[in-house]
Amino acid sequence: MTVGFILLVHTALDRAAQVARHWALSGCPVVIHADRKVTRSAYAKLQRRVKGMDNVRFVTPRRHCAWGTWGIVGATLSAAETMLAEYPDVRHVYLASGSCLPLRPVQELEAYLAERPRTDFIESVTIEDVAWSKGGFERERFTLRFPFSWKSHRELFDRWVAIQRRLKLHRAIPDPIVPHLGSQWWCLSRATLTAILEDPDRERYDRYFRRVWIPDESYFQSLVRLHSTSVESRSLTLSKFDPQGKPHVFYDDHLQLLRRSDCFMARKIWPHADRLYSAFLSNDPDVTKNAEPRPGRIDRLFANAAERRVLGRPGLYMQGRFPRHDRENGRTAGPYSVFEGFGELFVDFDTWLARVTGHRVHRHLYAPERAELAGGEQVYNGALTDSAALRDYNPCAFLTNLIWTTRGERQCFMFGPRDNHFPAGFMAADPHAQISVIAGAWAIPLHRSGLPRDLMRKEAARLQRIEAGHLELLRARWVKARVRIWTLAEFVEAPMEKLQDVLDEIVPLQGRRMTEVPRMADLGGFGRFLQDLRNDGMNLHLPGDFPADDFPEGPPRTMPYLVKQAE
Template sequence: MLCHTALHRAGQVARYWAERGCPVVIHVDSSTPDAKYNQMREALADLANIRFSPRHICEWGTWGIVAATQEASEIMLRDFPGVRHVCLASGSCLPLRPVDELREYLDARPRTDFIESVTTADVGWTVGGLNAERFTLRFPFSWRTNRWLFDTYVELQRRLKVKRKLPKNLVPHLGSQWWCLTRQTLSAILESPQRKAFDAYFRRVWIPDESYFQSLARLFSANIESRSLTLSKFDYQGKPHIFYDDHLQLLRRSDCFIARKIWPHAHKLYATFLHPDAASHPRAEPNPGKIDRLFAKAVERRIAGRAGLYMQSRFPNSELANGRTAAQYSVFEGFAQLFEDFDTWLSRVSGTRVHGHIFAPERVEFAGGETVYNGSLSNSARLRDYNPRSFLTSLIWNTRGERQCFQFGPRDNQTIIPFIAGDPNAQISVISGAFSVPLFQSNLNFSEIRAEAARLQRIEAEMLTLLRAPDVKARVRVWNLAEFVENPMEPLQMIVDEISPRSLRRLTEVPRLTDLTGFGQFLQNLRNQGMKPELMGDFPAGGEMPGPGGRRQRPYLVR
C-alpha cells in the first residue's frame, strides 16, 4: 500500500485487510511529516501481519514510486511465504467486496496475473502527454517542479534526434499502476538477472509506474489478464475521478473488488464497505463497463456543459459551448410599430411571455413592466450592455419551460445581433422598414425625421445583411412593410404556429393595424427631401394602401 496523505484512512483500510488474514506492507512517502508517519505506525503496532517499508520520495512521474513498490514487494515476499497473489493499492483505495470473495476469486485463478498491459501503439488513454517518446527519450527532470527544464530537455532531444536503446527482449507496455500479480511473476521480475539493466533504463522513463511492471510482466508471466481488479476512472484531462458518499450505489454496481480514489471525508463509503458485517452480494465478475456510460455522460457534461449554461470552466471559450441558449425564443422586429398592443395579443394567442424592447437604450422592457426579472436580472441598460450576450443567455436559462419573445429594432443595442443570428434556438421575424411608422406618426420637424429615417435605415440594412449571411443558424423570415400590410394574416398564422405548434388552430383575430393613411405620401416626401426609402417596399404615393392585385385577399377579422 502506497500512502502519502490521509494516513488515518489508509490505516483504517490496512487494519481491515490485516484483520481478515491479508498481510499488508505499507510505504509512506518520505515527504509526509514524520509525526503523522509515527502516529500511523503506533496505531497499527498491534497487528503482526503489517510491515512498513523504507521510505522514498514518490513524486508523480518519477522513479521513486517504482522503487517504493519494489522494496515493499520484496518485504511481502520475504516475510509472508504463504502469499500467492500480491495486490498493489494506494492509501485512497477502498475494498468494495468482502475479502473472502476476493480470496475465492484468486483461488480459482492461481496462475493468473491481473495487470493492464498494452503496447504503446494501442494506447488511446494518454491525455496531453507523451506516448512512445516516454521510452525513447530521457526524463531526468520533474514535470511538476521543473516544468521549464522538462520541456526544454525534451525539445533538445527531439532536435538532436536522441533515441534510447531498449534492453534486450523488452517491448514497452503501458497500463494502470494498480495490479495484482502472482508470487511467481513478481519474484521473477524482482530477481531477474537483468534487473539492473531494467532499472537503469526505466529510471529515466517518464511515469515509470505505468510501464515498469506492465512491460516486465510480459517477459515473465505465463497468463496475463490485461485488466485491473481496481476500479479507477479518469476524466478527459487524465485526472482521476474522486468518489464521494453519493457514489455508493454506483460503486456497488461495478462489482469491482477495490476502488480508487476515495475522498478521505466520505464517511458513508468507509462505514459501509469496511463494516464487519458488510452484506455479501451475488458473486459477479468485476465489470466497470457497467458504469462507463455514466462516466461518459459525466465527461460530456464536464466538457460541453448544458446548452445555454455558461459555467466558469467553459466561459468565455466559445469552442466549448454546447448550444448558445437553453431554449427556443422569438425575436420580432417591426411588429410593435405596425400593430397596436402587439405584445398583449401575441401573449394571449400563443401562451408565451412577450417582452418589449429588452435591448432598448433607455432600459430593459421586461413583460409587465418588471424592474427585476427571473434570476435577479435587472432592467438596467448599463448592466445589460456590460455583456449583452450573457444577459440574453441568462434570461433564456432562467425562464426554461416558458418560451420568451421580445421586440427588437434599429434603435436597440445592435451588438447582440451576430450572437442571435448564430443561435439555432432563435426565431427572427422582421418587417423591414417598419421603423418609419413611428416617424410618420411623430410631430418632429421633417428635417429631423429625414435624418433619423436615414440613420435607422442604415442600421437595419446592416442587420439584414447579417441575417442573410450563409452561416446564419437562426430561423429568419423577412417581409418588407408593403408586402406584410398587403396580407398580414398569413405570416401571423405562420409565426403563431411555429411558436405554439400544439395548438394548430386558425387565427380568428389579429391585432389592430396602425392607421397608415398618407404613409405613401410620407415616403414620397422623404424621397423629395433627398432620402431614398429602400426597405419599406412599394407604397403608392397616393392615398391607397398596397392591394392584393388581381387576386382575392384572404379574409381576417380586425378588432
C-alpha cells in the first residue's frame, strides 16, 4: 500500500522533474500532466529528466489549463484515471503542482495515511461559510454560466455575466449536489476517487461544472461529499494567500518557517530556492517528526504580514503605498502637541516648555517666512529643511514626516492665524494631536506693533476672521484631536491651572506640580487697546471680556503665583 502523486506542471519544469524523481525513487508512482502551452522542446526535456523511472507516467493528450476554467479539472481527472488504472497498490492519491515541495519524508506521509485508510483530506466548505472567495461570485459561480476565460477574455466575461444578471438567466444545481468550495490541493482515498470517476451521473456533473466559475475549487470539493465516508476538511498542503487572493511565494529564508508548520507539502516555492529544495528533498529518518500537520503555528505571522501589507505602519507614507484620503493607518506616527496663542502670551514659551517637559519644542513650523525648527535648525531629522516653499508644497506631509522621523520623542510647536492653515483640518482629525488654543492672543503682539489705527483695525479683523474659522473647525463633531480652547481673558484669570492641565497630558508620568512658570507678556494698557478697536467699529469678541481700564503688568492680582516665574 502506497501513495501516488498527480503532478500538474506548466512552468519551472526542472524543479517539477526534481520533485517527481524524489517521489519515484521513494517508491511512489507519479503521474504528470504538462500544460498544452508547454513547448514541445521543454516537454521533451522534462521527459528526459525522468527517463528510466518506471513508476512515472505522462498524461496524453495534454490539456490547456487556463486559470479558472475546466482544463485544470479535466487534466486532474485524466491523471487520476491513469493513476488508478496502472497502479492498483495505490491507496491514496495526492494532488500537487509543479511549484509544490514535500516538507517531510515520504515514509512519514505513507505512515500517516496508512493509519487513516478511508480518510479524505480535502478542504470542503459550504458556500455560505466561505470568507476567502474572490472576484465577487459566491453562489452565482454555481448558478451562472462562465464560458469565457476571465484572464484572457475579461471583457467578454464581464459582459456575459452582466447579460445573465439582467435577463435573470440562472441554471439549477443538479441534485443531489450541495456546492462546496476549498483548496484545489487534496489527498483522496482510492475508494472515494474511484467512486467519483465511476459515478453513473458523472457525465451530467462534468457538463454542469464545465461552466462553473473556478471549478478546480469546487468540483472535487462538492463531489467528495457524495461519496466519502470520512472527510477531513483540510489540506495537507501548506498554501497561504494574500488579501488579493494570490498565493504567497516561499523563499530560502522561509526554511525554518516551513519546518515549523509540520505540513507534508508546501506551495508556492520559488524555483530558485536552492536551499529549500536541498533541505527538504530528503528521506533522512533523522528529520522524521511523526507530528500532526499544524499550519496554524505560522498563521499569526501571515496575518501580521497581510495586515502590514494592507495597512502599512501607522503614520508612514511611502511612494509604493500612498493611502487615499481618510484611508490611512493613523495620520501620524505618534502624539504631538500644538499650542496656539501661548507664544504670544508668554515670553520665550518654547524655551520654557522644552526645559519643563524635556521634549523638542519648535516655534511656528508654518510661519510664512520659514519653518521655525527647534534650536533655529535649518535641516532637521529626515532631511526636512526650514524652506517655506518646500514645506508648503505638501504641508500635511511635512508634519507626518516630522512625526515619523522623530518617533519616540514628542514634538511640540506653535501655531496661529498668521501661519499657513492648510494642515489645520488634518491635525483636527488626527487622534494623536493635542491642540491647545488661547483665543485672541494674536492681539498681544498687535498691541505692541505701533501700527496706525486704521491698519491695526484691518489686521485685527483679518486675524480674528482666520482664528474664528479655525475655532469653528476645532469644534466640529468629526474632530478626533484632543482640543482645549480658552479665551485670552479666561486663561489669564488662572494660568497656572490651565498650564498644569496641558502639561499633565504631555508628561503624564511626571506626577508633580510645576515649580516654574513662564513669564507672562506685559499686558499693561491691553484692555484699553481692545476697547479702542471696538470703538473703531470692530466686533472684537475672541479675546474675551477684558476690563477697559489698564491691565496690570503680569497676571491679575486675583491669581497669586505660588511658584517662581522663569527669568
